[in-house]
Amino acid sequence: MKAEIIAVGTELLLGQIVNTNAQFLAQGCADLGVTVHFQTVVGDNEARLIEALGLASGRADLVICTGGLGPTQDDLTKDALSAYLNRQLILHQPSMDKIETFFRDRGIHMVESNRRQALMPEGSDPLPNDAGMAVGTALTQDGTHYVLLPGPPKEMKPMFERYAAAWISTKLDGVHPLHSRMLKFAGIGESSLEHELLDLIKEQSDPTIAPYAKEGEVAVRITTRAASKEQADAKLDPLEAEIRSRLGAYIYASRDISLEQAIVRIMQERGLKLSAAESCTGGLLSDMITAVPGSSAVYQGGIVCYTNEWKHRLLGVPMDVLEGTDAPGAVSEKAARLLAEGLLQRSDSDFAVSITGVAGPGTSEGKPVGLVYVGIARKGCATEVAQLALSGTRDIIKLRAARSALYRLWKLLSN
Structure with missing residues (x-):
């Protein structure tokens, strides 16, 4: 019909x-x-x-x-x-x-x-x-x-x-309903994902493969028509298995949920706590996490440490790291590391995420727009810091920085 x-x-x-x-x-x-x-x-x-x-x-x-x-x-x-x-x-x-x-x-x-x-x-x-x-x-x-x-x-x-x-x-005559699965990906772009699945997409008949993309995440819907769920599973299972064999490291869910929902669910199941120290994202990461129902069981809180004074006073980052001729600066690997570690020490969290960078429109500390550092400190483990080179408008850079932080947190939770 x-x-x-x-x-x-x-x-x-x-x-x-x-x-x-x-x-x-x-x-x-x-x-x-x-x-x-x-x-x-x-x-x-x-x-x-x-x-x-x-x-x-x-x-x-x-x-x-x-x-x-x-x-x-x-x-x-x-x-x-x-x-x-x-x-x-x-x-x-x-x-x-x-x-x-x-x-x-x-x-x-x-x-x-x-x-x-x-x-x-x-x-x-x-x-x-x-x-x-x-x-x-x-x-x-x-x-x-x-x-x-x-x-x-x-x-x-x-x-x-x-x-x-x-x-x-009641108006359908012998039409089998559609059965779909949504595979959600993070940490991989739409073009890279399509390249890995191009032969499957070109040869598709039943089931079908449809990639979808929005800022910060990519999804693949696999769909078939079948009279029952059992018949649909028999057709969808082999295709999902093949996709997972190629891109399983990037799949965070096999249903239509956001990355922050997946993170909250994992941390709830394990009884883990999370906090965040945000500079250039201005609380965006905290907003994304707290938008998930039930996140109060996981998320302890966040600090928007936008100025160097707050980075120093609230999270203990030394001023000689933040300012001075030879200082690494607020936008640096060292600042991101100290922000995450300072928050972990001052909270009861198992994971502390930090984000510091240049969202634009102008440079800061002589550093280019889009340079962002994401730090993740966790109890009993070495702190990890990732350097990002992001592009786009101020709002897009903030969103991409927050989503990159979520992806790195998810990767640590998944290992």
Whole structure:
């Protein structure tokens, strides 16, 4: 089954919000065995929306619209579909009862426009909205299936997962669902990874291999269609084994999690504690770690020692290391080592990470933009320091420095 996703909303075209709904729905369709061939964004204009529905109906078996189901006059998705299919809009009484109860229980006057949220094209199946008031709808006409979902993700996602996916499944005839694994890599670039797997990518048929990349990490999704998990595993296992034989040193997870999530999980399992001393990254590493749920069991805290005074006063780095004609300087292997060791001594951590460098836009201490040192001190072991030569804008250098520190920490934990 081929599908097209139509995201409705002028705010999407203006770039005021990011279209995360399309990403979620594309993945949801893939899990059902439905292939998304097109994604369209259209503004709050009925004529253009009808035109988009016509194009989608001519090239897809399933058309999923998200957005435009609300109470205001620019919420036109149901109107457009009803006009395109020549069906009347009718009131779905259970949804209307829910809306009226909502306003009555809160003592709020309900304006007439809220009735629009309970309308649906005649002959369609209602999709309940457990997180909001606008009812979703699903229907089939002339061999094409249509699903209308609300725009807010907190409403759209549960409606799709609980109701729309099941409705779509009833329209599938002998289509095996997709089974995927996501292998996550760190410490290797996209081009290097692709070079190592190029023969597999060129020869792929079933299973398929799809590399993905974003700043600081690379992923490979391997996918097959199969009637059962057991059948899928029989096809995916040999391919994953071959990829691991070539690039296993860089694989930190076989599911879609971040490197910081993997680190927190390992340290939780081993009862290890972590702290950080950050200069050029300004707390970015700490923010990445503390964004992981449960990180409080691992992460003790961090110090943003941006000035030499704080490096000296809080972490004991001698001033003659930081400043002076013959001093190594704050951006040096020695400073990174002393920062990590000073933090380890002053904390109850098992690992202490330090980052010091030049993020730009100008040089510092006569040293080039992108020169960064990452130190990792750990109990009972020699401190390790890595020198990095990073490129990019100030923000990108900070991000790459933090991710490089995470990668080096993960490598130590994995050995």
